[in-house]
Amino acid sequence: MTSHTGLQLTQASPHQVLDRCRELVEPALRTAVQSLHPWPRLMGSFSFGWCDAGGAPGAAAGGKGVRQALAVLGAEAVGAPAGAAVAGAVAVELVHAFSLVHDDIMDGDERRRHGESVWKAFGTGPAVLAGDALFALAVETLAGAGGEHAAAAVRLLAGALRELVAGQADDLLFEARPWTGPEAVRIPEYEAMTAGKTGSLLGCALSLGPVLAGASPAVVGVLAEAGRHLGAAFQAVDDLLGIWGDPAATGKPVHADLLRGKKTLPVLAALAADGPAARRLAGLLGPAAPLDTDGAYRAAGLIEEAGGRDLTLAEAHRRVAAARECLWGVPLAPRTTDELLALTGFLVERRL
Amino acid sequence: MTSHTGLQLTQASPHQVLDRCRELVEPALRTAVQSLHPWPRLMGSFSFGWCDAGGAPGAAAGGKGVRQALAVLGAEAVGAPAGAAVAGAVAVELVHAFSLVHDDIMDGDERRRHGESVWKAFGTGPAVLAGDALFALAVETLAGAGGEHAAAAVRLLAGALRELVAGQADDLLFEARPWTGPEAVRIPEYEAMTAGKTGSLLGCALSLGPVLAGASPAVVGVLAEAGRHLGAAFQAVDDLLGIWGDPAATGKPVHADLLRGKKTLPVLAALAADGPAARRLAGLLGPAAPLDTDGAYRAAGLIEEAGGRDLTLAEAHRRVAAARECLWGVPLAPRTTDELLALTGFLVERRL
Numbered sequence: 001m002t003s004h005t006g007l008q009l010t011q012a013s014p015h016q017v018l019d020r021c022r023e024l025v026e027p028a029l030r031t032a033v034q035s036l037h038p039w040p041r042l043m044g045s046f047s048f049g050w051c052d053a054g055g056a057p058g059a060a061a062g063g064k065g066v067r068q069a070l071a072v073l074g075a076e077a078v079g080a081p082a083g084a085a086v087a088g089a090v091a092v093e094l095v096h097a098f099s100l101v102h103d104d105i106m107d108g109d110e111r112r113r114h115g116e117s118v119w120k121a122f123g124t125g126p127a128v129l130a131g132d133a134l135f136a137l138a139v140e141t142l143a144g145a146g147g148e149h150a151a152a153a154v155r156l157l158a159g160a161l162r163e164l165v166a167g168q169a170d171d172l173l174f175e176a177r178p179w180t181g182p183e184a185v186r187i188p189e190y191e192a193m194t195a196g197k198t199g200s201l202l203g204c205a206l207s208l209g210p211v212l213a214g215a216s217p218a219v220v221g222v223l224a225e226a227g228r229h230l231g232a233a234f235q236a237v238d239d240l241l242g243i244w245g246d247p248a249a250t251g252k253p254v255h256a257d258l259l260r261g262k263k264t265l266p267v268l269a270a271l272a273a274d275g276p277a278a279r280r281l282a283g284l285l286g287p288a289a290p291l292d293t294d295g296a297y298r299a300a301g302l303i304e305e306a307g308g309r310d311l312t313l314a315e316a317h318r319r320v321a322a323a324r325e326c327l328w329g330v331p332l333a334p335r336t337t338d339e340l341l342a343l344t345g346f347l348v349e350r351r352l
Numbered sequence: 353m354t355s356h357t358g359l360q361l362t363q364a365s366p367h368q369v370l371d372r373c374r375e376l377v378e379p380a381l382r383t384a385v386q387s388l389h390p391w392p393r394l395m396g397s398f399s400f401g402w403c404d405a406g407g408a409p410g411a412a413a414g415g416k417g418v419r420q421a422l423a424v425l426g427a428e429a430v431g432a433p434a435g436a437a438v439a440g441a442v443a444v445e446l447v448h449a450f451s452l453v454h455d456d457i458m459d460g461d462e463r464r465r466h467g468e469s470v471w472k473a474f475g476t477g478p479a480v481l482a483g484d485a486l487f488a489l490a491v492e493t494l495a496g497a498g499g500e501h502a503a504a505a506v507r508l509l510a511g512a513l514r515e516l517v518a519g520q521a522d523d524l525l526f527e528a529r530p531w532t533g534p535e536a537v538r539i540p541e542y543e544a545m546t547a548g549k550t551g552s553l554l555g556c557a558l559s560l561g562p563v564l565a566g567a568s569p570a571v572v573g574v575l576a577e578a579g580r581h582l583g584a585a586f587q588a589v590d591d592l593l594g595i596w597g598d599p600a601a602t603g604k605p606v607h608a609d610l611l612r613g614k615k616t617l618p619v620l621a622a623l624a625a626d627g628p629a630a631r632r633l634a635g636l637l638g639p640a641a642p643l644d645t646d647g648a649y650r651a652a653g654l655i656e657e658a659g660g661r662d663l664t665l666a667e668a669h670r671r672v673a674a675a676r677e678c679l680w681g682v683p684l685a686p687r688t689t690d691e692l693l694a695l696t697g698f699l700v701e702r703r704l
Contacts, residue, residue, distance in 0.1 A: 037518035039525060102484060106477035125458035125524065128480055132454060133517045135484070139491050140510035143503055151495055151503035158492035165485040166389035172477065173391060 014346030017339045021069035024082075025089040029068070032090055032141055033134075040133030043122050047097050047130065049113055053121040063113060066234070066347070067205045068093045073340050074223050075209020077332040084212035087145035091157060092205040094138035099164055099201070101131040106172055107260075111252055135161075145212060153211045160204035167196020174263040179271060179285035185263040187272060191232070193263075198238075199231030206230070219330050226326035233319035234347050236312050239264035243300050244309065255296035265315065267299070270308030277306035316348045366698030369691045373421035376434075377441040381420070384442055384493055385486075392485030395470050395478060399449050399486070405473040415465060418586070418699070419557045420445045425692050426575050427561020429684040439497035440560035443509060446490035448553060451516055453483040458524055459612075463604055487513075497564060505563050512556035519548025526615040531623060531637035537615040539624060543584070545615075550590075551583030558582070571682050578678035585671035586699050588664050591616035595652050596661065607648035617667065619651070622660030629657035668700045 033044045045051045050058065068089040075085030103109070104117035105127055111117060119127035143154050170193035174185045206227030210220045241250050242257035243266055257264050270281055281302040284295060291299060303309060323344055327337060385396045397403045402410065420441040427437030455461070456469035457479055463469060471479035495506050522545035526537045558579030562572045593602050594609035595618055609616050622633055633654040636647060643651060655661060675696055679689060 036514075037521045039521045040517060102480050105480050108477075124476060125460075128454050128457050128483075129517060129521055129524070131480075132483075132487070133514075133521075135487060136510060136513035136517055139506065140514060143506040143510050151506065154491065154495040154503065154506050158488060158495050161488035162388075162485075162492055165392060165481060165488055169389045169391045169481055169485075172481070 012339045012342035014342045017073075017342050018065050018069050018346075021072040021089070022065045024072055025065070025068040025086055025093065028086045029090045029093055032094065032137055036133050036137060039126070040130045043101075043118050043126060043130035044097065044134050044137075046121060047101050047112075047118050047134070049115070053116070063096070064350070065093070066343070067096050067201060069343060070202060070205040070227060070230070070340075071208055073209075073336050073343065074206040074227075075213065077223070077336040077340070078210045078213050078215040078219060079333065080209040080213030080215075084145055084147060085209050087141055088153065088208035088212055089205075091138045091142040091145075092201060092208065094134045094141065095157065095161065095164075096201060098131045098134035098138065099168070101127055101134065103168060105131075106168065109252075109256075142208075147212060149212050149214050153208055156204055156208060156211050160200040163196040163200035165196075167193050167198070167200065171197055171262070175261050177263070179261075179263075179267065180282050181286075184271075185268065187265075187268050190263055190265060190268050194232055194235045194265075195228060198235040199228040202231035202234065203227035222326050222330045226323040229319045229323035229326065230344060230347055233316040233323070233344075236265050236316035236319065237348055237350065239266055240309065240312055240316075243303065255293065255300060258291055258296040258299050259293070261290055266303050266308035266312045268308075269311040269315075270303040270306035273306045273308070273311070275306060277302050281306055313348070320344045320348050364691045364694035366694045369425070369694050370417050370421050370698075373424040373441070374417045376424055377417070377420040377438055377445065380438045381442045381445055384446065384489055388485050388489060391478070392482045395453075395474050395482035396449065396486050396489075398467075398473060399453050399464075399470050399482065401465055401467070405468070415448070416702070417445070418695070419448050419553060421695060422554060422557040422579060422582070422692075423560055425561075425688050425695065426558040426579075427565065429575070429688040429692070430562045430565050430567045430571060431685065432561040432565030432567075436497055436499060436564035437561045439493055440505065440564055441557075443490045443494040443497075444553060444557040444560065446486045446493065447509065447513065447516075450483045450486035450490065451520070451553075453479055453486065455520060457483075458520065461604075461608075494560075499564060501564050501566050505560055508556055508560060508563050512552040515548040515552035517548075519545050519550070519552065523549055523614070527613050529615070531613075531615075531619070532634050533638075536623075537620065539617075539620050542615055542617060542620050546584055546587045546617075547580060550587040551580040554583035554586065555579035574678050574682045578675040581671045581675035581678065582696060582699055585668040585675070585696075588617050588668035588671065589700055589702065591618055592661065592664055592668075595619075595655065607645065607652060610643055610648040610651050611645070613642055618655050618660035618664045620660075621663040621667075622655040622658035625658045625660070625663070627658060629654050629659075633658055665700070672696045672700050 030050070033041060033048070036044060042055055046053055071089035071092050072085050075088060100112060101118045104112055105119045105124055109117050110120045118130055122130070138157070139154065142157055143150055145153065170189070174193065177183055177185050203224040204227070207220045207224035210223055239257070242264060243255060247254050270278055281299060284299055284302065324341060327340055382402070385393055385400070388396060394407055398405055423441035423444050424437050427440060452464060453470045456464055457471045457476055461469050462472045470482055474482070490509070491506065494509055495502055497505065526545065529535055529537050555576040556579070559572045559576035562575055591609070594614070594616055595607060599606050622630055633651060636651055636654065676693060679692055
């Protein structure tokens with residue numbers, strides 16, 4: 001692992017950190033989901049990869065658990081009580097699961113984490129219900145975490161949810177807008193969309209523990225900012241994987257983002273670059289008609305040739321570095337800092 | 353208006369009460385919705401009947417505003433600060449709107465409040481997003497109401513949301529179950545479903561103000577119970593309107609509940625009654641095949657003949673009386689009690 005800020009290399013392995021946090025959080029997460037009505041319970045468990053659509057245990061791989069890990073580390077960083085940290089981690093993981101279940105409906109995504117998406121397996125109406133159940137459970141978990149800072153924590157989560165919805169709204173609206181011309185989506189719009197869609201929940205995850213522990217607004221703010229940077233880095237890498245990721249690793253079809261006209265950073269960065277490849281890409285994407293598989297293949301080549309791939313990876317590294325700068329700016333528990341750094345590295349290096 | 357507990361008649365008009373509460377709450381509700389991302393803002397405003405699908409003002413009639421009125425009256429009953437009452441009222445009205453938007457997707461309902469449902473007007477994916485936005489806004493509004501009791505209020509709302517989801521899950525699952533035989537839906541199951549689907553939010557509405565005002569658990573509990581009774585009465589009347597309501601008044605197609613196999617009280621009560629009409633109804637509903645329009649027409653006649661209509665109306669009156677008993681059991685501001693009684697009467701007498 002290389003450090004882009006010249007900081008000391010971390011000793012922790014990101015997978016060890018993710019595993020440790022998962023062991024800490026997953027029992028409480030399962031207990032919470034278990035408390036739901038049997039039907040949303042089944043669909044929720046399925047969405048976490050704990051069972052197949054019939055309820056038989058352990059079918060698909062679950063998510064990486066990045067958000068729960070950030071929540072645990074954020075709490076440990078400021079010495080929050082373990083119980084509060086776990087409740088916060090459960091809440092952000094539930095919100096993430098809710099947003100995936102509903103986003104897959106909105107995006108028409110049939111695949112998720114190497115299996116069917118919830119709406120594909122159970123139907124659209126039931127999937128709406130499952131998402132609602134997970135959403136409500138998140139709020140209930142956090143509000144029930146007790147302590148004098150529960151209301152502030154819920155306010156933080158609610159603010160993140162507002163941004164999440166706004167980001168998802170822009171993401172959907174951008175699909176219908178052109179790649180070129182006066183109506184084209186510009187990079188600042190993309191950045192605002194990503195800040196909502198991905199940055200808000202990662203910022204919330206990392207700052208929720210400090211809020212629950214009653215940490216100073218300065219510390220809360222810095223960790224929230226670090227989380228937002230990590231969200232931007234995470235999304236940039238997701239965008240890369242959406243074009244060049246191995247379907248066997250991502251569990252999603254190849255070139256899916258391109259075929260749908262999703263406004264992702266590699267394409268926007270390529271179009272904004274000067275040069276012949278950028279102009280050929282603009283010519284290919286200019287017509288209102290969606291790309292076919294052959295067009296998507298050619299577009300991927302031109303995006304890379306125009307520098308969109310490198311620029312996006314550089315942006316991911318830049319945002320990770322910015323997150324690390326934030327973390328160095330506040331006094332945190334040393335072991336936690338080490339683990340956080342390990343995790344930030346993982347966010348850009350996963351599956352690339 | 354007749355009183356079924358022999359209590360003194362109320363002087364307030366229910367429509368005056370609803371109007372007064374609407375005037376108090378709607379500006380804050382509009383301000384909250386106005387703060388959303390433009391797209392969910394448009395869909396949310398449409399769902400409230402404030403604009404048409406293009407955004408032009410004032411197309412359709414909004415809802416009755418029963419929940420916001422209960423929230424205002426519950427708060428006033430215990431002397432809660434007006435601001436807290438309004439935030440609570442806005443939150444329950446937003447939750448109600450969210451649940452309608454999502455339920456219409458799940459139920460495939462194309463009509464709502466004399467216009468198109470949100471999913472019909474904007475598409476399923478956007479409607480999922482609109483519901484999520486309203487849900488998040490409700491939580492944000494309540495958590496931001498501030499005060500030392502904000503966390504308790506959010507816990508109350510989250511508990512209601514859990515029940516709401518469970519009730520909606522049962523409502524959907526019941527549609528697929530038979531009317532007769534060992535797998536038939538029984539009245540106690542119906543009651544539990546209704547308690548979740550309708551009772552939980554009305555109980556929450558009426559007790560939210562007291563929670564925000566820091567009223568004693570006894571007062572909170574009694575008002576919650578009163579609200580739950582009112583919810584059961586409200587749902588019973590809704591069930592009646594779903595069969596015998598005038599489509600011009602309800603804004604919904606005639607016999608819609610029967611055609612869909614929705615397990616409503618008039619049918620369950622009729623089937624549970626002894627007698628020839630009940631047996632003929634069981635014969636008509638027994639086959640797994642759904643009713644056609646002619647079958648629904650005949651079923652409606654048999655339900656009435658078997659006593660299902662009268663039994664359901666009696667149940668509505670019984671639950672209103674139970675709610676009134678609750679209200680008499682706690683010391684409340686006299687004017688509020690008068691208005692609450694007026695509202696309870698309205699719940700069973702609307703459009704019948």
